[in-house]
Each structure stands twice: as structure tokens, then as C-alpha cells.
Amino acid sequence: MYVAVKGGERAIENAHAWLAEERRGDRAVPELSLAQIREQMTLAVNRVMAEGSLYDPDLAALAIKQARGDLIEAIFLIRAYRTTLPRFGATAPVDTGGMACDRRISATFKDLPGGQVLGPTFDYTHRLLDFALAAEGEPPLAPAGGDGDMAPKPHVMGFLDREGLIEDAPHDDSPPPDLTREPLELPAARALRLQALTRADEGFTLGMAYSTQRGYGRNHAFVAELRIGTVPVEVEIPELGFAVEIGEVVLTECETVNQFTGSKTEPPQFTRGYGLVFGQTxxxxxxxxxxxxxxxxxxLGEDDSGAPAQDAEFVLPHGDNVQATGFLEHIKLPHYVDFQAELELVRRLRAEASAAQSDTRQEAAE
Structure with missing residues (x-):
């Protein structure tokens, strides 16, 4: 038994060494630095921070490098590291209305105070491979004034709200549970659902959203506003009696408007959908x-159409890619005892079936 344990340890150590060698790749090629990942793979870094629930571009870049570009593995690393960090307190709610916007668009109103800010996006590119990037030259600098617009920009939803055309924003003063410290419990209030969706796998969430657009949930939405930019993070200091800014984060906020025919108690109006994620996401x-x-x-008093995206017990638990990965990948670990038990069962059943067939044939022959 001791020999088997030692042999297993040695095999695992060798596997780690081989993994490190594969991670490094061809040593004739310069090693990828964390600064390069952080500055040039920002969308991957943003996803790892968002689904890992930890805003730290340097750590996200390290996790991506360690995971060889496997973003779900990187998210797993970030979540695991996050559990080791001390918690000093809670920040005040951020004011996205005061965001310094790098990008701010509306699909519902062409002309709005503050204007449309197209910002850095793939939306207007031709989706053709740019072979100039293979030459590794420096791209031209963007025109001056491309930094975040510091002027306050009112939320587009305010236009509809002033006319009473959209529902009041759902509001709950009770402290929401913290999904990073407590397991998900169902049924879940909206605050908890939003936390789960923020941490959910992007591909899974995209698939659920796409299903609603195709009719599985009757969810015809307009993007009232999409804004990306920097907001200050503040912490209330009891001894001082006011909030102190401790840093800044980049956020992506999306507000959608959806048709609503009204109910017995509510007139026809638009309803809201909301998304808030770290980084440009x-x-x-x-x-x-x-x-x-x-x-x-x-x-909202609507009928249940049976669509998957309307089922919180389906959406929320299955959107967590770390939990999904753990449960999926555990089946490649040793299951010798379980399989041997099932193997013996199948052998016994086959033997019994074969014996019964032999008896049937013998009776038929007689």
C-alpha cells in the first residue's frame, strides 16, 4: 500500500512538471508576461474577474497564464484564492449615473443628453482577419479625447420614468445575502438572482438569453442603455461619518425595456431587465x-410558458461554470469500485438471461 501511494505521488509530480513544460511552450519564443495578458487580453481578464467575483486585473492575468488560457480554470483559481482573503467591510452602492463612460449607447433613443459614445467595440468592424497584426507593428493612436467622458450622463430609463411608461424600479431595503459566502438557496429573490447571473458562465447566460429571443419566454427586449466606464468605490467610515473613496472599478451596465400588456392591478407599461458586470463585458x-x-x-403576474429561461431552479444552479466543471470533470477520476460493482451486476444479469434462454430452448425442444 505504501509503495502504491509513493508511486501515485511521483506520477502526480511528474504530471505537474509536464504541465509546466506545456504551459511554457517553445522556449525559443519569449515568455508571455502578466503585463501583456493584462493589457492586451483585457476581455479575457474582465471575464475572469466577473465570474470569479474578484476585481484584480493582475491576479486575473496570473490565473489566465497559469490555466494556459482556459478561462473556466482561471475563474476556478480566482474563486479559490478569493476565499483566502480577509474581509474588511462592505462598500457603498456605486453610482453608475456618475460613470466616466468609455462607451454609452442606446438602441431606443437616437438623441439623448450626453450623446451616444461608440467607444472601443467590435460592433463596427468587418470581422475579417487583420494580417497586419501578425507583423507585430504598433497601431496608430486613437484620436484625442478617447478617454472616459467625465460629464454625468443621465440614465435613459429616466425618460420613460418621467412619463410613467415604465414600472417603478423594484426595491428592497433588506440586506441581500452574499452568494460568495453563502450557498445558493431557492426560491431566490431578485438580488440573489442577479448575483448568480453576474457569476454565471457567459456562454450559458448567452444561450439562455438567446432562447428568450427565439420565443422561449416571450421576452422581446430593447437595449435602453448600455454603458461601460469607471466608477469610484467608497467605504463608509463610522469614525469619520462619511464615505472615503478607496479605488475605482470598470463596469458594464445594461438596462433593457420589455413590453408588458398589464395586469388586473397594473396598466400597460414597459418593464425592466438589468445586468451589471465587472469590466467591459x-x-x-x-x-x-x-x-x-x-x-x-x-x-409581474405573467403566465408560466414553461421556457427554460423562466425556471430559476434550472437557470441559477446550472449557470455556475465552476460547480459544473467540478461535477463534470470528477467522472474522469478513479471510479474503480463503483464500476466493478456495476460490471459484476451486468455479468450476473447476462448470465441469468442466458440461463433463462437455455431453459426456454430446452423446453421448446422437448
Whole structure:
């Protein structure tokens, strides 16, 4: 038994060494630095921070490098590291209305105070391979004034709100549970659902949102506003009696408007969907807003269409890619005892079936 344990340890050590060698790749090629990952693979870094629930571009870059570009593995590393960090307190709610916007668009109003800010996006590119990038030259600098617009920009939802055309924003003063410290419990209030959707796998959330657009949930949405930019983070200091800014984070916020025919107590009006994610993560934020609205069918008095995106017990537990990965990949670990038990069962059943067939043939012959 001791020999088997030692042999297993040695094999695992060798596997780690081989993994490190594969991670490094061809040693004739310069090693990828964390600064390069952080500055040039920002969308991957943003996804790892968002789904890992930890805003730290340097640590996210390290996790991506360690995981050889496997973003789900990197998210797993970040979540595991996050559990080791001390917690000093809670920050005040961020004011996205005061965001310094790098990008701010509306698909519902062409002309709005503050204007449309197209910002850095793939939306207007031709989706053709740019072979100039292979030459590793420096791209031209963007025109001056491309930094975040510091002027306050009112939320587009305010235009509809002033006319009474959209529902009041759902509000709950009770402290929401912290999904990073407590397991998910169902049924989940909207605050907890939004936390789960923020941490959910981008591909899964996108699939759920796409299903609502294709009719599985009757969720025809318009993007009222999508904004990406920097907001200050503040902490209330009891001894001082006021909040102190401790840093800044980049956020993507999406608000959608959806048709609503009204109910016995509410007139026809628009309803809301909401998404808020770390970094420039607009596909995830839009998907999150669509799924958020789909999950609100019951509180809005709508009928249950049976669509997957309307089922919180389906969406919320299955969207967590770390849990999904752990449960999926555990089946490649040794299951010798379980399989041997099933193997013996199948052998016995086959033997019994074969014996019964022999008896049947013998009776038929007689």
C-alpha cells in the first residue's frame, strides 16, 4: 500500500512538471508576461474577474497564464484564492449615473443628453482577419479625447420614468445575502438572482438569453442603455461619518425595456431587465438583463410558458461554470469500485438471461 501511494505521488509530480513544460511552450519564443495578458487580453481578464467575483486585473492575468488560457480554470483559481482573503467591510452602492463612460449607447433613443459614445467595440468592424497584426507593428493612436467622458450622463430609463411608461424600479431595503459566502438557496429573490447571473458562465447566460429571443419566454427586449466606464468605490467610515473613496472599478451596465400588456392591478407599461458586470463585458451584461427579465415572470403576474429561461431552479444552479466543471470533470477520476460493482451486476444479469434462454430452448425442444 505504501509503495502504491509513493508511486501515485511521483506520477502526480511528474504530471505537474509536464504541465509546466506545456504551459511554457517553445522556449525559443519569449515568455508571455502578466503585463501583456493584462493589457492586451483585457476581455479575457474582465471575464475572469466577473465570474470569479474578484476585481484584480493582475491576479486575473496570473490565473489566465497559469490555466494556459482556459478561462473556466482561471475563474476556478480566482474563486479559490478569493476565499483566502480577509474581509474588511462592505462598500457603498456605486453610482453608475456618475460613470466616466468609455462607451454609452442606446438602441431606443437616437438623441439623448450626453450623446451616444461608440467607444472601443467590435460592433463596427468587418470581422475579417487583420494580417497586419501578425507583423507585430504598433497601431496608430486613437484620436484625442478617447478617454472616459467625465460629464454625468443621465440614465435613459429616466425618460420613460418621467412619463410613467415604465414600472417603478423594484426595491428592497433588506440586506441581500452574499452568494460568495453563502450557498445558493431557492426560491431566490431578485438580488440573489442577479448575483448568480453576474457569476454565471457567459456562454450559458448567452444561450439562455438567446432562447428568450427565439420565443422561449416571450421576452422581446430593447437595449435602453448600455454603458461601460469607471466608477469610484467608497467605504463608509463610522469614525469619520462619511464615505472615503478607496479605488475605482470598470463596469458594464445594461438596462433593457420589455413590453408588458398589464395586469388586473397594473396598466400597460414597459418593464425592466438589468445586468451589471465587472469590466467591459457587454455580451454578458445584455444576456444577464434578458434572463433577469425572463425570471421576473411570476412577480409581474405573467403566465408560466414553461421556457427554460423562466425556471430559476434550472437557470441559477446550472449557470455556475465552476460547480459544473467540478461535477463534470470528477467522472474522469478513479471510479474503480463503483464500476466493478456495476460490471459484476451486468455479468450476473447476462448470465441469468442466458440461463433463462437455455431453459426456454430446452423446453421448446422437448
Amino acid at each position: 457587454e455580451r454578458k451584461a445584455i444576456s444577464m438583463a434578458l434572463v433577469d427579465r425572463a425570471l421576473r415572470w411570476e412577480e
